[in-house]
Amino acid sequence: MSNAATLTKKDFQSDQTVRWCPGCGDYAILSAIQSTMPKLGIAKENIVFISGIGCSSRFPYYMETYGFHTIHGRAPTIATGLKTVNPDLSVWMITGDGDGLSIGGNHLLHILRRNPNINVLLFNNQIYGLTKGQYSPTSEIGKKTKSSPMGSLESPINPIRFALAAEASFVARTYDTNVKHMGEVFQAAAAHQGTSFVEIYQNCVIFNPDPFDSFYDRKVRSDEMIHLDEGEPLVFGKDVKKGLFLDGMVPVVKTLEEAGDEQPIVHQPEQKARYYANMLAEMEHPRYPIPVGVFRKVVRPSYENLLKGQVEDAIAKKGRGKLKDLFGQGDTWKV
Amino acid sequence: MSQVQEPRKVLQHATIRFAGDSGDGMQLTGTQFTNTSAVMGNDISTFPDFPAEIRAPVGTVPGVSGFQVHFSSEEIHTPGDVPDILVAMNPAALKANLVDMPHGSLILINRNSFNKAQYGKAQYESDPLTDGSLDKYRLVEVPLTDLTERAVAETGLPKKAADRCKNLFALGVMYYLYDRPLEVTLNWLEEKFSSKPQIMKANQLALQAGYNYADTAEIFTDHYQVPKAKLAAGEYRSLTGNQAVAMGFVAASEVIGKPLFYGSYPITPASDVLHELAKLRHFGVMTFQAEDEIAAIGVAIGAAYGGALALTGTSGPGLCLKSEAIGLAVMTELPLVILNVQRAGPSTGMPTKTEQSDLLQAVWGRNGDSPLVVLAPATPSECFSYAFEAFRIAVKYMTPVILLTDGYLGNGTEPWMIPNPEDLPSIEVSHDHEVKDFQPYRRDPETLARPWAIPGQPGLEHRIGGLEKKDITGNINYDPDNHQRMTDLRLGKINGIAKDIPELEIYGNPDADLVILGWGGTYGALYSSVKRLNAAGFKVAGAHFRYLNPFPANTGDVLARFKKVLVAELNTGQLDILVRSRFARETTPFFKVQGKPFKINELMDFIEAQL
Numbered sequence: 001m002s003n004a005a006t007l008t009k010k011d012f013q014s015d016q017t018v019r020w021c022p023g024c025g026d027y028a029i030l031s032a033i034q035s036t037m038p039k040l041g042i043a044k045e046n047i048v049f050i051s052g053i054g055c056s057s058r059f060p061y062y063m064e065t066y067g068f069h070t071i072h073g074r075a076p077t078i079a080t081g082l083k084t085v086n087p088d089l090s091v092w093m094i095t096g097d098g099d100g101l102s103i104g105g106n107h108l109l110h111i112l113r114r115n116p117n118i119n120v121l122l123f124n125n126q127i128y129g130l131t132k133g134q135y136s137p138t139s140e141i142g143k144k145t146k147s148s149p150m151g152s153l154e155s156p157i158n159p160i161r162f163a164l165a166a167e168a169s170f171v172a173r174t175y176d177t178n179v180k181h182m183g184e185v186f187q188a189a190a191a192h193q194g195t196s197f198v199e200i201y202q203n204c205v206i207f208n209p210d211p212f213d214s215f216y217d218r219k220v221r222s223d224e225m226i227h228l229d230e231g232e233p234l235v236f237g238k239d240v241k242k243g244l245f246l247d248g249m250v251p252v253v254k255t256l257e258e259a260g261d262e263q264p265i266v267h268q269p270e271q272k273a274r275y276y277a278n279m280l281a282e283m284e285h286p287r288y289p290i291p292v293g294v295f296r297k298v299v300r301p302s303y304e305n306l307l308k309g310q311v312e313d314a315i316a317k318k319g320r321g322k323l324k325d326l327f328g329q330g331d332t333w334k335v
Numbered sequence: 336m337s338q339v340q341e342p343r344k345v346l347q348h349a350t351i352r353f354a355g356d357s358g359d360g361m362q363l364t365g366t367q368f369t370n371t372s373a374v375m376g377n378d379i380s381t382f383p384d385f386p387a388e389i390r391a392p393v394g395t396v397p398g399v400s401g402f403q404v405h406f407s408s409e410e411i412h413t414p415g416d417v418p419d420i421l422v423a424m425n426p427a428a429l430k431a432n433l434v435d436m437p438h439g440s441l442i443l444i445n446r447n448s449f450n451k452a453q454y455g456k457a458q459y460e461s462d463p464l465t466d467g468s469l470d471k472y473r474l475v476e477v478p479l480t481d482l483t484e485r486a487v488a489e490t491g492l493p494k495k496a497a498d499r500c501k502n503l504f505a506l507g508v509m510y511y512l513y514d515r516p517l518e519v520t521l522n523w524l525e526e527k528f529s530s531k532p533q534i535m536k537a538n539q540l541a542l543q544a545g546y547n548y549a550d551t552a553e554i555f556t557d558h559y560q561v562p563k564a565k566l567a568a569g570e571y572r573s574l575t576g577n578q579a580v581a582m583g584f585v586a587a588s589e590v591i592g593k594p595l596f597y598g599s600y601p602i603t604p605a606s607d608v609l610h611e612l613a614k615l616r617h618f619g620v621m622t623f624q625a626e627d628e629i630a631a632i633g634v635a636i637g638a639a640y641g642g643a644l645a646l647t648g649t650s651g652p653g654l655c656l657k658s659e660a661i662g663l664a665v666m667t668e669l670p671l672v673i674l675n676v677q678r679a680g681p682s683t684g685m686p687t688k689t690e691q692s693d694l695l696q697a698v699w700g701r702n703g704d705s706p707l708v709v710l711a712p713a714t715p716s717e718c719f720s721y722a723f724e725a726f727r728i729a730v731k732y733m734t735p736v737i738l739l740t741d742g743y744l745g746n747g748t749e750p751w752m753i754p755n756p757e758d759l760p761s762i763e764v765s766h767d768h769e770v771k772d773f774q775p776y777r778r779d780p781e782t783l784a785r786p787w788a789i790p791g792q793p794g795l796e797h798r799i800g801g802l803e804k805k806d807i808t809g810n811i812n813y814d815p816d817n818h819q820r821m822t823d824l825r826l827g828k829i830n831g832i833a834k835d836i837p838e839l840e841i842y843g844n845p846d847a848d849l850v851i852l853g854w855g856g857t858y859g860a861l862y863s864s865v866k867r868l869n870a871a872g873f874k875v876a877g878a879h880f881r882y883l884n885p886f887p888a889n890t891g892d893v894l895a896r897f898k899k900v901l902v903a904e905l906n907t908g909q910l911d912i913l914v915r916s917r918f919a920r921e922t923t924p925f926f927k928v929q930g931k932p933f934k935i936n937e938l939m940d941f942i943e944a945q946l
Contacts, residue, residue, distance in 0.1 A: 016798075016811075045792055046790070068640060068798070069799070081598065082790070085642065331370050331373070333374045333375075333571050
C-alpha cells in the first residue's frame with residue numbers, strides 16, 4: 001500500500017512518454033497536478049483520472065494513479081458512475097473546450113447539476129487541437145481556421161457562465177502560465193465537497209498560439225488580471241493600484257486614488273445567489289481585468305451521498321431486502 | 336330469473352380480449368382476470384396491446400387499449416391466436432378488434448356507448464349494432480354504464496367517477512361467465528384504495544353487481560368452467576418479462592455479493608424495468624435516471640470500472656445511441672449487461688408494438704470488429720434466468736452482454752415457479768490479483784478474461800481506455816501485429832464462450848426432415864405449432880436459440896441433421912442472415928413485421944406448406 005504521507009511528485013509520474021507538442025500548456029498543467037497530488041494526503045490507489053477525447057484527455061496515461069481514457073464528451077458520465085458506486089475515491093475529470101462544451105455539453109451540464117464530489121478540469125485553448133485546428137465552442141466569432149476560412153459564425157460559450165447556469169457548487173478559473181496559482185486552485189477544488197469546476201486557460205502552440213497573452217503574459221499580468229481571494233478586496237495593478245467597484249449593478253474599475261473613501265468590492269464566493277459570481281464571469285478583457293481564482297463556492301449535498309442516504313433509509317425502513325420476500329411478493333398460489 | 340342453472344360447460348382453455356379507451360382501465364381489468372385465473376390454478380399467458388399515446392382522443396380507434404388473456408387447464412405457451420370473447424367498452428374498441436374475431440364468437444359490448452356521437456368518432460357510418468354488420472357474431476349487449484351507475488349510487492360518487500367503475504362491472508360479468516371467485520380482486524381493491532374508501536367501495540360494488548347481473552339476467556346461453564392446470568408442483572406467481580429481468584438482475588447481485596447499478600433513460604417498453612428496480616433500494620440497488628441514453632450506459636461503465644454489477648437498459652433507438660459506449664466496454668473489457676426490450680422500428684417506429692428487429696444491431700452494430708455476447712430469453716419466466724445468466728457471463732469473461740427481450744415478453748405474463756434463492760447457481764468473482772508485475776491485459780488462459788482490478792486496490796494502479804492497447808501491458812499501441820493479435824483475442828474470447836453454454840436442443844420430432852428455427856420471444860407460438868403438427872401426424876422438428884452470439888457449439892451438427900431448414904422471426908431476416916452466413920445453409924424464411932406476435936395457425940400453415 002502506498003503511504004500517502006511520504007508521496008512525492010515523482011510518485012505520480014507514470015512510465016509513459018508524454019506526447020504533447022513541445023511548448024504545449026498541458027505540460028505545465030500536468031506538472032502542477034503532479035505537484036498537487038502529494039499535498040492532498042490521499043493514497044495513490046484512491047485517486048482516479050478520467051478523461052474524454054482530445055489532446056488534454058491523454059492526461060490519465062501520464063499519471064501513476066488509476067486512469068480511464070474514455071470516449072468523446074462522455075467522461076462526466078463514467079466519472080459519475082464510478083464515484084456513485086465508490087464514493088471514497090478522489091475522482092478527477094479532465095476535459096477540453098471541445099470535449100466538454102461541444103460533444104459533451106449535455107453531460108457537463110448534468111454532472112454540475114447532480115454535484116457528485118468530482119473535480120472537473122476543463123482545459124480551454126479555444127481550438128480543436130487533436131483534429132488539427134478547427135474552431136471550438138469557445139473560439140471568438142470570426143475565427144479563421146481550416147474549417148472556417150471566412151471566419152467562424154457562432155458566439156463563443158463562456159465556460160464559467162455555463163457552469164454557474166448549471167448550478168455548479170464550485171467554479172474557478174486558473175491559467176497554465178502560473179503553476180503556483182494552478183496548485184492553489186486545484187487544492188481548493190479537491191477540498192470542496194461536490195463537483196468542482198475549474199476552467200484552465202491553456203495555450204495551444206500549434207493551432208492557437210498565445211490567445212491569452214494580452215492579459216496573462218508575465219509582463220502584463222498584474223495590470224490585466226484580478227485575483228479572487230476570499231474575504232479580500234478586489235484590487236490589482238503593479239504600479240498603479242486599482243480596484244473593482246460597484247456602480248449600481250455594474251462593476252467599474254477605478255484607481256484607488258480616484259476612489260478615495262469608496263471601498264472596493266470584497267470577494268465573497270460563498271454567496272448563495274449567483275448574480276455576484278455571474279457579474280465576475282461577465283468581465284471580459286480588455287474592458288475589465290480577467291478574474292482568476294474561485295468565483296463561487298457553496299455547500300450542496302453530493303449526489304453519491306444522497307443516493308447512499310436513500311439506500312440506508314430504505315434498509316432502515318424495510319430491513320435489508322431478502323430474495324425470498326422479493327420472489328414471493330403479491331398473489332401467489334401453490335400447485 | 337333463472338331458478339335452475341344449466342351445468343357449466345367444461346373447457347380446456349379460453350381466450351378473452353378486453354378492449355376500451357386508453358382511460359377505461361383495460362390493462363387493469365385484464366391483469367385482475369389473469370391474477371384470479373392464476374390463483375385458481377390455470378396456466379396463463381397474456382398479451383397487453385396498447386397505444387403509445389397516453390390518452391388519445393376519447394372514443395377514437397387510435398386510443399384503443401387491449402389486453403388478451405389465455406387461460407387453460409393444460410400447459411399453454413401463447414396468449415391465444417383468436418379470442419373466444421371480446422369485451423368492447425365502446426364502438427372504437429369494437430372497430431379496432433373485430434378483425435381478429437372469428438365468426439360465431441361472443442362479443443360483449445357496452446350498449447350505452449353506442450350512440451351516434453360515439454360510433455361517429457370510431458368512423459362508423461351507421462350503428463353497427465343495428466345495421467346488420469354484426470350478424471355473424473353472438474352479440475351480448477349490456478348497458479354497462481347505466482348498470483354501473485345504479486350499482487354504485489349508494490356511495491354517492493359523482494357521475495363521472497361512478498362511470499369509471501364500469502370496467503369492474505364488465506370484469507364481474509366475465510368472472511361469472513368463467514366461474515371465477517371475486518376475492519382476489521376484492522382484496523386487491525381493498526389494498527389499492529385503502530386511503531380512498533369511497534372509490535374502493537364503488538369498485539367492489541360494481542364488480543359484485545356485474546357478477547350478479549350475469550347470473551340473474553341470463554345474458555349468456557352457456558357458461559363455462561376451465562379447470563386447474565397440471566403444472567409442476569411448487570409455489571407460483573404471475574410475472575411479466577420486465578418484472579422477471581429485474582428480479583434476475585437483483586438475484587445475480589445478491590449471489591455475487593455486489594451492488595446492482597442500473598443506468599437508464601426512460602423509454603417504452605423498457606421503463607418498467609427502471610420502475611421495478613427503483614423500488615429496491617433496500618437491496619442496495621442503485622438506479623440512476625440519466626440525462627440521455629449515452630449517459631445511461633456511461634454511468635454503467637463507470638460503475639463496472641468501480642467494481643459494481645453494472646447494467647443499462649433501453650429499447651431499439653436507445654441501443655443505437657449506446658453503440659459507441661458499448662464499443663468502449665468491448666475495448667476495455669469491462670463486465671456490463673445491456674438490456675434491450677425490443678420494439679418495432681426503424682427510428683421511433685411503433686414504441687408499444689413488439690418486434691425482433693435489433694438482432695443484427697446487437698451482434699454487429701458497432702464500429703470496428705467489436706464482438707460481444709448476445710442472449711435472448713424465450714418466455715417471460717426465462718427473462719429471470721437469462722438476466723442472471725447475462726451477469727454470470729459478463730463477470731466471468733469480462734465482457735459486455737446484450738440481453739434481447741421484446742415488448743411481447745416484457746409486458747406479457749405467465750405463471751412463474753418461484754425459485755428457492757438457495758438453489759440459485761453460485762457466481763464467483765475475484766479482485767484478488769497479484770500486485771507483483773500486475774498487468775491489466777494479462778488474461779486468464781482458460782477464459783481469456785483480463786483481471787478486474789478496481790480503483791482503490793493498492794499496487795494495481797493502471798490506465799485503460801478506448802485506444803488499442805498492447806497485449807498484456809495495456810499501454811497504447813498501434814503496431815500492426817499487435818492490433819491483429821488483440822482483435823483475434825477479443826474475438827476468440829467471445830467465441831470460446833460457446834464451450835460454456837448449453838447445447839441447442841431439438842424439440843418436436845428429432846427424426847423429421849424439416850426443422851424450424853426461431854429465437855427469443857417467439858418460442859411459445861413456434862413450440863405450439865410444432866407440437867400440434869406432430870400431434871396431427873406430421874413430422875416436424877424445432878430448435879430455438881437463446882444464445883445468439885456465440886451460437887451453441889452443436890448448432891452446425893443440429894442443422895446438418897435436417898434436409899430442410901425453416902427460419903421464422905419477427906423481422907425481415909436477421910437470424911436467417913446469421914444462419915446462412917455462418918453455416919452456409921439454404922433456408923426457407925417466414926418473416927412478419929406487423930407489431931404483433933406470431934399466431935400458431937399462421938406458423939402451422941407455413942410449416943405444413945413446406946412439408
